Amino acid sequence: MGNRGRVTGRRVRTARLACVIALVAGTTSLAVAQAQYPSRPVRIIVPTSVGSAADTLARTLATPLGERLGQPVVVDNRAGGATVIGTEAVAKAAPDGHTLLIGLPALAINPSMYRKLPYDALRDFAPIMRATSQPNLLVVHPALPVKSVKELIALAKARPGELVFASSGVGAGSHLTMELFLLTTGTRMLHVAYKGPAPGLIDLMSGRVSVMSPSTVASLPHVRSGRLRALGVTTPKRAIGLPDIPTIAEAGVPGYESVSWFGLIAPAGTQKDVISRLHQEAATILRASDVRERLARDGTEVVAGSPEEFEAYIRGEIAKWAKVVKAAGIKAE
Secondary structure: OOHHHHHHHHHHHHHHHHHHHHHHHHHHHHHHHHHOOOOOOEEEEEOOOOOOHHHHHHHHHHHHHHHHHOOOEEEEEOOOHHHHHHHHHHHOOOOOOOEEEEEOOHHHHHHHHOOOOOOOOOOOEEEEEEEEEEEEEEEEOOOOOOOOHHHHHHHHHHOOOOOEEEEOOOOOHHHHHHHHHHHHHOOOOEEEEOOOHHHHHHHHHHOOOOEEOOEHHHHHHHHHOOOOEEEEEOOOOOOOOOOOOOEOOOOOOOOOOOEEEEEEEEEOOOOHHHHHHHHHHHHHHHHOHHHHHHHHOOOOEEOOOOHHHHHHHHHHHHHHHHHHHHHHOOOOO
């Protein structure tokens, strides 16, 4: 072999060795980074206000998750913009597992409500786990002369457009849940949007509006106190912890279903090992008997599904609510 051949051979071997070293170094660095996760406090951004159902989930997870991860977990409420503000913050955060989102139905509703969002509901996120699900409650003021879903439908048909229903905002879960009810039953009511569930519930309890379909977390205390009357739950089966309240489907609207779901989400690009660990730790927390029992008091059921299940579920919800938004002619304000 000539000198040129020997030099070329050495260069090839040197290049191969450099590639191997780079590959090993990169793999080692990644392994070290994953082994050190989390290296600082983890932030869970809640795109709704303190006291909301999403906030309840975040605070249920925060302390025990911090103990299991070995770093504090801080809840950061960033309400506003129909959840867009908080959701955008997570979409643009570093994909290192230190910034997480509590996802809720608005994530699947907003793509149909807004022409331009500062994020893509599927492409910009890495689902970790659909954590819990709960029904909304179809509730009325006790003075309204109805005691069942069928009686409410009959009254609405007798007085088309006269009954007023409240929601926590245009395009909010409580709004779309009612629009689905109206479309399914062929009834008409007047919609009044509020900034959050609390002011709508206040006006409902005072009799200024007649109907609302808020979360069980927000409305159940008022039902139990007698200030509101519950006609049905929006889930396909009776809610855990609320066996005496019929589903809207069994109470006269076959096939009706609207589920409030809440899940843990990371920015797209987050390492699978980090996603896997967060899923495992959060699922362990939620499956504990004391946590399940505490959540069940508000009708909340633990799901703790896989990342793949959660991604498929979000896709299905986006398609479902797109049809409702279009049929009802809803436009963001």
